[in-house]
Amino acid sequence: MSRLLSRLRATYGDDVLGLMAFLLLAVVGFSLATPKFLSAANFDSMAFQLPVLGLLTLAMLAPIISGGLNLAIIFTANISGLTLAAILNYYGGVDAPFWAFLVGTGAALLVGAFFGFLMGVVIAYVGAHPILVSLAMMIFLRGLGEFLTRGGDISGFPDYLKPIGHGFILGVPVPLIIFAVVAFAMHVLLSHTRHGFSVYMIGSNIDATRYSGVHTQRTLTLIYTISGLLCAIAGILMLTRFNSVRVGHGEALLLVTVLACFLGGVDPFGGFGRVVPVVLALVILQVLSSGLNLLGANQHLSTAVWGLFLIAVMILRFVAGRVRERFEKRRN
Amino acid sequence: MALDTPGAALTPAISFRHVSKVFGGVHALDDVDFEVMPGEVHCLAGENGCGKSTLIKIITGVYTPELGVEMAFFGRRVASVTPNIARQNGIAVIWQDLALFPEMSVAENIAFETLLGNLPRLVSYRSLRARSAAILETLGEDIDLDARLNTLPIAQRQIVAIARALISDAKLIFMDEPTASLTQSETDSLLGVVRKLAARGVSVVFVSHRLAEVLDIADRVTVLRDGKLVGVFEAEGMTQSRLTELMTGKTFGAEVAARDMTGAPAVLEVEGLSRHGEFEDVSLTVHKGEVVGLTGLIGAGRSELGHALFGMTRPDTGAIRLLGRALHLRSNRDAVAEGIAYVSEDRLSLGLVQPQAIADNIVLPILSRISRRTGLISPTEKAGRVEHWLRELSIKAGQPGDPVSTLSGGNQQRVVLAKWLATNPRVLILDSPTVGVDVGARAGIFRIIRVLAEKGLAILMISDEVPEVYFNADRVLHMAGGRIRGEYDPRKVTLKELEAAVYG
Numbered sequence: 001m002s003r004l005l006s007r008l009r010a011t012y013g014d015d016v017l018g019l020m021a022f023l024l025l026a027v028v029g030f031s032l033a034t035p036k037f038l039s040a041a042n043f044d045s046m047a048f049q050l051p052v053l054g055l056l057t058l059a060m061l062a063p064i065i066s067g068g069l070n071l072a073i074i075f076t077a078n079i080s081g082l083t084l085a086a087i088l089n090y091y092g093g094v095d096a097p098f099w100a101f102l103v104g105t106g107a108a109l110l111v112g113a114f115f116g117f118l119m120g121v122v123i124a125y126v127g128a129h130p131i132l133v134s135l136a137m138m139i140f141l142r143g144l145g146e147f148l149t150r151g152g153d154i155s156g157f158p159d160y161l162k163p164i165g166h167g168f169i170l171g172v173p174v175p176l177i178i179f180a181v182v183a184f185a186m187h188v189l190l191s192h193t194r195h196g197f198s199v200y201m202i203g204s205n206i207d208a209t210r211y212s213g214v215h216t217q218r219t220l221t222l223i224y225t226i227s228g229l230l231c232a233i234a235g236i237l238m239l240t241r242f243n244s245v246r247v248g249h250g251e252a253l254l255l256v257t258v259l260a261c262f263l264g265g266v267d268p269f270g271g272f273g274r275v276v277p278v279v280l281a282l283v284i285l286q287v288l289s290s291g292l293n294l295l296g297a298n299q300h301l302s303t304a305v306w307g308l309f310l311i312a313v314m315i316l317r318f319v320a321g322r323v324r325e326r327f328e329k330r331r332n
Numbered sequence: 333m334a335l336d337t338p339g340a341a342l343t344p345a346i347s348f349r350h351v352s353k354v355f356g357g358v359h360a361l362d363d364v365d366f367e368v369m370p371g372e373v374h375c376l377a378g379e380n381g382c383g384k385s386t387l388i389k390i391i392t393g394v395y396t397p398e399l400g401v402e403m404a405f406f407g408r409r410v411a412s413v414t415p416n417i418a419r420q421n422g423i424a425v426i427w428q429d430l431a432l433f434p435e436m437s438v439a440e441n442i443a444f445e446t447l448l449g450n451l452p453r454l455v456s457y458r459s460l461r462a463r464s465a466a467i468l469e470t471l472g473e474d475i476d477l478d479a480r481l482n483t484l485p486i487a488q489r490q491i492v493a494i495a496r497a498l499i500s501d502a503k504l505i506f507m508d509e510p511t512a513s514l515t516q517s518e519t520d521s522l523l524g525v526v527r528k529l530a531a532r533g534v535s536v537v538f539v540s541h542r543l544a545e546v547l548d549i550a551d552r553v554t555v556l557r558d559g560k561l562v563g564v565f566e567a568e569g570m571t572q573s574r575l576t577e578l579m580t581g582k583t584f585g586a587e588v589a590a591r592d593m594t595g596a597p598a599v600l601e602v603e604g605l606s607r608h609g610e611f612e613d614v615s616l617t618v619h620k621g622e623v624v625g626l627t628g629l630i631g632a633g634r635s636e637l638g639h640a641l642f643g644m645t646r647p648d649t650g651a652i653r654l655l656g657r658a659l660h661l662r663s664n665r666d667a668v669a670e671g672i673a674y675v676s677e678d679r680l681s682l683g684l685v686q687p688q689a690i691a692d693n694i695v696l697p698i699l700s701r702i703s704r705r706t707g708l709i710s711p712t713e714k715a716g717r718v719e720h721w722l723r724e725l726s727i728k729a730g731q732p733g734d735p736v737s738t739l740s741g742g743n744q745q746r747v748v749l750a751k752w753l754a755t756n757p758r759v760l761i762l763d764s765p766t767v768g769v770d771v772g773a774r775a776g777i778f779r780i781i782r783v784l785a786e787k788g789l790a791i792l793m794i795s796d797e798v799p800e801v802y803f804n805a806d807r808v809l810h811m812a813g814g815r816i817r818g819e820y821d822p823r824k825v826t827l828k829e830l831e832a833a834v835y836g
Contacts, residue, residue, distance in 0.1 A: 188708075192708050192709055193703075193707050193708055193709065194699040194700065194703050194707055194709060195707070197692070197696075197699055198699070200688065200692075201685050201688060201692070201696060204685045204686070204687045204688050205681065205685045205686065205687075207681060207682055208681060208682050208683065208684060208685045208686075209685060209696065210664070211644075211664065211674070211676060211682045211683070212685075212696040212697045212751065213664055213665050213667075213668035213696075213697045213755075214696065214697075214699070215663075215665060271687055271688065272687075
């Protein structure tokens with residue numbers, strides 16, 4: 001048993017195991033509390049809700065690892081969704097042909113990547129702080145979006161979009177498949193490519209990284225471009241899920257994405273953080289919120305529980321660090 | 333040991349006897365005696381890990397020593413020391429990072445402790461300024477009281493830290509590597525301040541790697557090695573090499589290693605290189621297998637020249653040629669691609685990514701070479717290179733995955749060398765290669781440099797320590813005021829002559 005544990009620790013790391021234990025605890029707790037928790041309906045509903053937050057969190061992840069932040073994720077997603085909606089509307093709204101969707105999707109991805117690229121260029125070449133740049137971009141995009149939509153909704157999309165937001169492939173919800181593919185791609189990008197390697201190094205010390213011959217400006221630009229691209233995917237998924245686009249949709253998720261990153265063990269000061277624990281953290285947040293919902297708790301209460309949970313995790317990490325220190329001291 | 337110091341007849345300011353400290357079964361300190369007289373400048377010498385900081389922390393009440401210790405401040409025995417007791421007895425420490433408040437003014441920094449109180453009360457900025465000004469005046473220093481601390485050069489921040497200690501009536505000040513980031517003239521003026529303190533009866537305990545200044549300023553030297561007391565020595569009559577032997581327990585033969593390599597093909601040629609305000613009309617040649625030493629005071633433009641050769645800055649005029657081909661470096665990436673490597677003098681913030689793994693630091697400059705065509709990094713290729721260089725430079729590391737910051741200065745410098753050697757360079761520029769490296773570990777670094785030169789690498793070694801270039805370079809260039817002032821062959825001049833030329 002202990003050998004199995006140490007092998008698991010070596011493969012996945014302490015952070016992942018700790019989160020797994022938390023997840024198990026939450027799942028067992030909720031299934032004892034209500035029989036509805038372990039039902040297929042509940043799993044489907046969680047699987048449909050998770051991906052939007054998940055994609056936005058992945059968009060937040062690499063900027064944080066690089067020592068920055070992207071506060072513009074929600075409005076980048078909204079603007080990308082708007083782009084798709086506008087193109088669909090232009091070609092007939094409900095009756096828009098499928099190629100219009102393809103063109104719109106391409107345009108939406110381009111728009112998201114473009115605004116990310118713009119932020120990246122300013123951060124990398126001007127040297128402005130990411131918080132300021134992305135805050136400015138967030139306000140700009142919100143203003144632009146509200147100006148273009150006059151604060152209203154755009155809705156009325158063709159029926160063939162429904163399966164993307166609500167359908168199944170081989171019994172798996174389509175949004176979950178999209179999220180899984182993107183999460184895997186981000187995992188490979190961050191953990192196994194030159195770009196990812198440089199992201200971690202930049203997060204710890206950008207000057208030393210530049211002195212080592214890494215093109216830090218290009219890397220930073222790419223980080224925010226990819227972040228914008230992920231926002232666009234989230235924006236398209238939001239459109240198909242809610243069958244409408246409004247600027248400000250999902251605004252409350254902004255800080256939740258930061259919370260999910262820190263819950264997943266990402267270092268707030270940059271340099272460290274991995275996709276797998278962050279995804280686990282997302283699942284835990286979803287389980288907490290769905291479970292409380294099934295128990296009849298108020299939606300706002302589950303938000304409060306998320307916050308408490310993060311505080312609890314911080315304290316536990318602190319205690320675990322202390323215990324480990326003691327343990328190692330004694331072993332010496 | 334006979335004491336001829338001025339305070340010998342008095343009671344010691346501090347007297348700690350039979351100090352031991354055990355961490356997890358390891359003796360960090362083993363029955364050490366330490367005594368400082370009032371008004372004495374005392375140097376605490378020893379390699380990293382010899383127990384210097386542990387001793388300071390025991391005297392200032394941070395650590396509790398093992399039983400059997402005898403402690404006294406100004407002749408009064410105490411049973412135990414807490415940080416408060418130490419402060420009440422006038423013991424102050426100025427750590428290397430100074431622990432000041434960068435965003436606050438000079439006056440606020442100096443009078444900081446008088447601002448602390450349990451109850452809220454109004455702060456009289458006028459009396460605060462007056463007291464700060466008075467203290468600075470006794471030190472003979474003129475610093476703008478309203479300047480924000482982070483706008484001051486490091487040397488003036490040191491003075492502020494000293495003033496802060498004095499305002500709370502410090503009678504004994506520990507200074508931890510106070511000159512590590514100072515230029516020669518700043519160091520001289522700091523040493524002047526230390527002498528003033530001593531004249532006023534304040535004792536100063538100096539912890540420094542720079543043996544020359546230690547011997548220049550100190551009355552006595554206490555040497556520690558591996559947690560044990562080697563002895564207490566008069567600074568008068570002590571030599572650097574003797575002190576090195578005492579600290580390391582080894583003898584180092586200081587022999588000029590110079591060979592004539594000017595017959596070998598030229599690898600790096602610099603002609604008439606200028607950059608406004610940094611260096612002017614610099615011409616030099618480094619041949620295959622040659623170690624060229626470039627020395628001069630800080631501010632002479634040596635490091636700036638190094639930066640330009642590494643493509644970090646662009647020279648205004650002049651040419652850089654590599655194997656006869658003119659280079660136009662737009663960034664350091666071009667320089668790396670051409671086979672120029674640069675070991676920065678600032679290992680902490682520019683040389684290594686301290687929090688990241690040893691292995692990752694080694695492969696950082698060669699990411700493209702360990703990647704497959706898809707852009708994916710090959711784990712086997714990476715592990716192979718890391719293992720090769722750890723072995724080649726005999727780097728003592730726990731695990732390649734451990735953070736670089738866990739290594740000693742000497743081993744960190746080997747990691748820096750490893751990462752640049754991994755790029756397979758033709759030219760290696762070393763900027764102050766032994767900064768923050770223990771005396772004992774320095775010899776190892778120079779041995780590596782020698783082996784690299786023998787393998788045909790062209791090496792430009794920048795250093796402000798004249799003996800370093802004198803003993804380890806094949807030719808020595810002297811730089812001052814941004815220009816090359818002279819060229820010396822270590823086999824034809826004495827160290828004294830060279831030092832006179834550089835410092836004179």
